[in-house]
Amino acid sequence: METTTWTPAELLKLSGSYWQTCTLHAGVKLDLFTKLTEQSRSAAELAAALAIPERGLAMLLDALAALELLRKEGENYAATAFAAAFLDRNAPGYLGHIILHHHHLVESWSRLDEAVRSGSPVRRRASHDAGEAEREAFLMGMFNLANLLAPKVAAQVDLAGRRHLLDLGGGPGTYAIHFCRRNPQLRATIVDLPTTRPFAEETVARFGLSERIDFVAGDFNDDAIPGAFDVAWLSHVLHSEGPQPCAQLLAKAVAALEPGGLLLVQEFILDATRTSPLFPALFSLNMLIGTPDGQSYSEPELAAMLREAGLQAVERIPLELPNGAGVMVGRKP
Template identity: 60%
Template structure:
């Protein structure tokens, strides 16, 4: 790979890149794009609607025009078509929840140096004790992201003849929903912490699949997994654990599969030298900030952990995904 040729302007743009991110986060928190997705509006009128100072809001709106997320004509602002699609709450493609999740992460990232010095986390992962807004932004943010990718992923994975899917750590159940929509003979269980239940049951109901997808609550590290399945889906679960935790998790997932069952793992996958791609490398630090042992793993490491857990025929599926994500599959033999 050819090395980037840096110059001071590039370096300073990188250093101050959080300015743009903060402008986006503030706009989502203030629900600017939903309001301006309904039609053009002057800053003064919008300020009245969202209970904001008109001068400060005008500054924010002008920065969003410069970022090409709003359009301005005379003294009126309106959302661009892209912003209407992805930043308005009235759109089914809304990404605001994951953006607010990123906002909640920013304080800990400002203290990354402390985490590097200590080698341990400086923030708590989203937990039972998290506030309603933070919990919702995380759970529905995962739904936002998965809805962008799940239809492409499920159409690329052949589950013909398989009847019962375990969506381990499935959050709001997005992948279970999409797998069931694509495979009419499939039923599923979403297994996750109790605080996830309301989000999962709500989204499952919205898709009319409450008769085919159940929710089971539990801690998949500390507890066993009830039931027998012929396919297990683990999407972005391993990175929250160290190698020892991954071993326990994968052994429990494999033990829940009948002979011939398929295990599927989606992760941000590092190259085997652990120096790229960029997003998995940065994401690994996000796990440093929030977990005692979590990290991004290499393809070689995931292959090895699956093999140790009892899976064979391990392969990486030819599905092109953004941000260095990939899907690794294995088959469970006779027990």
């Protein structure tokens, strides 16, 4: 059912919305919000501190004030309360990592037509092939996003009595952390690429859980999964792969589960028509741009994958999550 009433004005607003996006990205890249949380400054003072020309900086500061992320009082600029909470690098709620990850995607998204014509990715995979700064933005950006949702998910996924969780492709371990915080009897193992280890171990240590959460380096597509687990968590892993690698990965995860073990999959989930919700449909294009075979999957497709992997009692857990995210669960006989 159509819910959008398109007009020429709305169409052109959508077409030019990247202006606002790029303005935000520039403010984060230059770390303006941190500096303007510390103290208010004029454009001239900030330009001198950054050793950059005042002209362009003043224009950027005015645009950020127009976006209501900065306040302008006389000649001085200061971060708003919202910007101080989420865009100051020193704030616990800092979202700059995921914003920088979005920034690294912009160039490849401008080449979406090339990806559609070729059917092949037009950018490097941040998890595998990127440089250190881009990898940090990706991994800690995943922490930014997951840290907003993981406490809610952990509170509504029943792991009572479960002892050992496999966080497969867990990145910095955000969900392992929150599942362990919620379930004192639980320990966890994060399995991810060797380049992820320092980010995971630092994040786990920050939450004081190094004694309960360990890290195993490996490529889950090629390497065996060590250990035995009574619950496995795959968060936003399957969308990076095509159907056949997904089937192989799920079979490998199920094999690592003890009888009666749970397997939980979190993804951006399309409905059966594959035309809604909007975010998973757009995210599928993000996978086209960045992976050989990745895509968003529909709820019926994910349910079929879990059953074909040998799981029973497959269902979607009733959770209200943003951007069409959802959690599917199945039990090993």
